[in-house]
Amino acid sequence: MAEPQGCCSCCTGFIISLGLSALFLWLSLKPSKPTLSIEEFYVPALNKTAANDTKSDIITFTLKLNNKANKDKGVYYDALNVTLYHTQNLSNPVANVTIIPFYQGFKKHTSRKINVTASKAMPWSTALNEVSNGTVFRVDLKTKLRYKIILFKTKRHSIMVGGNITVTDQGSMVKPKKKGVKLSCGSVQVGRFAQVGGLVGFVLIFLWF
Structure with a gap:
């Protein structure tokens, strides 16, 4: 009579091992979204200490892309579309720029320095009046990316992020x-392989309990 009990114990052990394996596999394959940030932002036309002949409508900023959270997953970026707004007029962008696609290795970070000319939508008079207390710009970024995991690539994931930049009367960001x-x-869509892996792991652990 002890034989069925031994078989049941064997099946339970197999389910536990399979569930834990699925869970660990899912955790190891699940990618972390890269961190995007603005490291520098300079508007010479708002620098009240600079000579007039050095001022222009050009806005300069540096975008940093950090993939250090992924120890073994590279990132293929599609074209990155960056839009700048002044917060007094969020309906009309003051500048648009597109960064060409590129690949970023795992545990890597890279920067892109961008110079863009502000459009006629830029409210210079408003910005100059309020810049002593800090005038605010909005940076929005949209792109799609794929993760490289070992020898294969995931499907494309949409990413939409943004942030507010406060500029002082010296034209630089705070x-x-x-x-x-x-x-x-913003949000990054999770790949189906990660969702399925997590679901399988959850179901098997549920069966265990």
């Missing part, structure tokens, strides 16, 4: 705690 401004308030 950095929180001397760091860049992280672009957030």
Whole structure:
């Protein structure tokens, strides 16, 4: 009579091992979204200490893309579409720029320095009046990316992030705690392979209990 009990114990052990294996596999394959931030932002036309002949409508900023959270997953970026707004007029962008696609290896970070000319939608008079107390710009970024995991690539995932940049009367950005401004308030779609793996792991663990 002890034989069925031994078989049941063997099946239970197999289910537990399979469930834990599925869970660990899912955790190891699930990618972390890269961190995007604005490290520098300079508007010479708002620098009240600069000579007039050095001022222009050009806005300069540096975008940092950090993939250090992924120890073994590279990132293929599609074209990155960056839009700048002044917060007094969020319906009309003051500048648009597109960064060409590129690949970023795992545990890597890279920066892109961008110079863009502000459009006629830029409310210069308003910005100059309020810049002594800090005038605010909005940076929005949209792109799609794929993760490289070992020898294969995932499907494309949409990413939409943004952040507010406060500019002083010297034309430069205010950095929180001397760091860049992280672009957030967006979402990255999780790949189906990760969703399925997590579901399988959850079901098997549920059967265990």
